[in-house]
Amino acid sequence: MRLISQEIWADVLGYVRKNISEVEYHTWFAPVKNLGVQEGSLVLGVRNSFAQEWFRKHYLELLEDALRSLGAQNPQVSFQVLPAAQDALLLPSDPPPPPPAPAGRSVPAPTPVENRKVLNPKYTFENFVVGPNNNLAHAAALAVAESPGKAYNPLFIYGDVGLGKTHLMHAVGHYMTERFPGKRIEYVSTESFTNDLINAIREDRMTQFRNRYRSVDLLLVDDIQFLAGKERTQEEFFHTFNALYENHKQIILSSDRPPKDIQTLEGRLRSRFEWGLITDIQSPEYETRVAILKMNAEHNRIDIPQEVLELIARQVTTNIRELEGALMRVVAFCSLNNVPFSRAVAAKALSNVFTPQEVKVEMMDVLRQVAAHYNMSPDVIRGSGRVREVVLPRQVAQYLIRELTDHSLPEIGQFFGRDHSTVMHAISKVTEQVGREPEITAAVETLRRKMQGLEDDEYDT
Numbered sequence: 001m002r003l004i005s006q007e008i009w010a011d012v013l014g015y016v017r018k019n020i021s022e023v024e025y026h027t028w029f030a031p032v033k034n035l036g037v038q039e040g041s042l043v044l045g046v047r048n049s050f051a052q053e054w055f056r057k058h059y060l061e062l063l064e065d066a067l068r069s070l071g072a073q074n075p076q077v078s079f080q081v082l083p084a085a086q087d088a089l090l091l092p093s094d095p096p097p098p099p100p101a102p103a104g105r106s107v108p109a110p111t112p113v114e115n116r117k118v119l120n121p122k123y124t125f126e127n128f129v130v131g132p133n134n135n136l137a138h139a140a141a142l143a144v145a146e147s148p149g150k151a152y153n154p155l156f157i158y159g160d161v162g163l164g165k166t167h168l169m170h171a172v173g174h175y176m177t178e179r180f181p182g183k184r185i186e187y188v189s190t191e192s193f194t195n196d197l198i199n200a201i202r203e204d205r206m207t208q209f210r211n212r213y214r215s216v217d218l219l220l221v222d223d224i225q226f227l228a229g230k231e232r233t234q235e236e237f238f239h240t241f242n243a244l245y246e247n248h249k250q251i252i253l254s255s256d257r258p259p260k261d262i263q264t265l266e267g268r269l270r271s272r273f274e275w276g277l278i279t280d281i282q283s284p285e286y287e288t289r290v291a292i293l294k295m296n297a298e299h300n301r302i303d304i305p306q307e308v309l310e311l312i313a314r315q316v317t318t319n320i321r322e323l324e325g326a327l328m329r330v331v332a333f334c335s336l337n338n339v340p341f342s343r344a345v346a347a348k349a350l351s352n353v354f355t356p357q358e359v360k361v362e363m364m365d366v367l368r369q370v371a372a373h374y375n376m377s378p379d380v381i382r383g384s385g386r387v388r389e390v391v392l393p394r395q396v397a398q399y400l401i402r403e404l405t406d407h408s409l410p411e412i413g414q415f416f417g418r419d420h421s422t423v424m425h426a427i428s429k430v431t432e433q434v435g436r437e438p439e440i441t442a443a444v445e446t447l448r449r450k451m452q453g454l455e456d457d458e459y460d461t
């Protein structure tokens, strides 16, 4: 059974939740377990046979609609009674189990300690792909992890959303936990810090608040730009910062912008943020994006062809969270439709986010497709052979590259180890033949559609 990611399952639940009442949702959907996809059918674990029947009767259509909204063409859902609940089987005529008490009534309000965020186990240095976009931030984080309080203090990491700032901060936390057991690490968002402070003031617990933040060895604060305009929080953070700094405790801050661009930030805090090292993370390049997708697929034990990862990496260019989301979307789409991974299916799975025409095509992609179409190796097509069997595919490839990419004639020539006039000749030759020669017309037409993700042999709609 192929596992369906938590993100996709969360999307299904989100869809369901919008369409039924909260009580109904908590009664029926909160205990449901996502068991994965088997032969295109989403398998859900329910508590007993009564629930199984209830789901079939009342929620099947809703769940199918939810899957349709994720791109499933022919959504199927089945229900399995979870083994642990089998001894408590209810007869179908029994009344439904009572709704669980709404959260909060029987559970005491969380104390600040329970409110603490924990480090995400996935956010380690091993799971961080280093590329030209983030290598300085990575090196700085590693240096800090090895010599906390000594290398750079504070370390200030900034960059746009979803580019790995939190990941790097947590990586330092994990590294320190392993290397220096017993060290106290606190990870907090600026929002939580502010809320904690407000609660501490209201409940007269300032000593406890100060002890909590000033007794740590490593303080990680996310989204520090949200200090802007919060005078009391800035004041308190200033003292926290000083206390830690003077005791050589490490501070790492993340922000969506450098300190100088955070408006209404007190000068004394801004200058402190600039005391250590300020480093940024940029959007990842294509190769880094492919490497991130590859690592993600391996971690999730998804065997997905490189060319599909390449297509996804071309589609999502700026945000790594979205890049991972796109991969999960493709995986869910293929599982739910029970089709193998292919470029065309991936393009379709992402088509409500990106239109197929936007599929960016590279010279190598075209060459590979042409080679597959004519059943020969890309190297042979690019080689020096002059027999018609090789010349025709070569000309078709050059013609399609010119049409589907932005490359110039000299660039195409270079790719094939030829000069631009040869490419020009190839293009005019194919142009002449398209519409006249049925075989060439069909080949060009099919390849063009495949390259744009509009057609795939394995998947017809």
Ligand SMILES: Nc1ncnc2c1ncn2[C@@H]1O[C@H](COP(=O)(O)OP(=O)(O)OP(=O)(O)O)[C@@H](O)[C@H]1O
Pocket: 122, 123, 127, 128, 129, 130, 134, 159, 160, 161, 162, 163, 164, 165, 166, 167, 168, 256, 292, 320, 321, 324
């Ligand atoms: N270089 C990388 N290698 C592997 N995964 C990465 C990398 N950079 C980011 N990610 C992944 O991308 C996702 C988003 O990263 P993260 O939450 O750290 O971003 P962020 O910059 O803190 O975003 P925000 O500003 O929204 O908090 C995470 O799942 C993270 O593991």
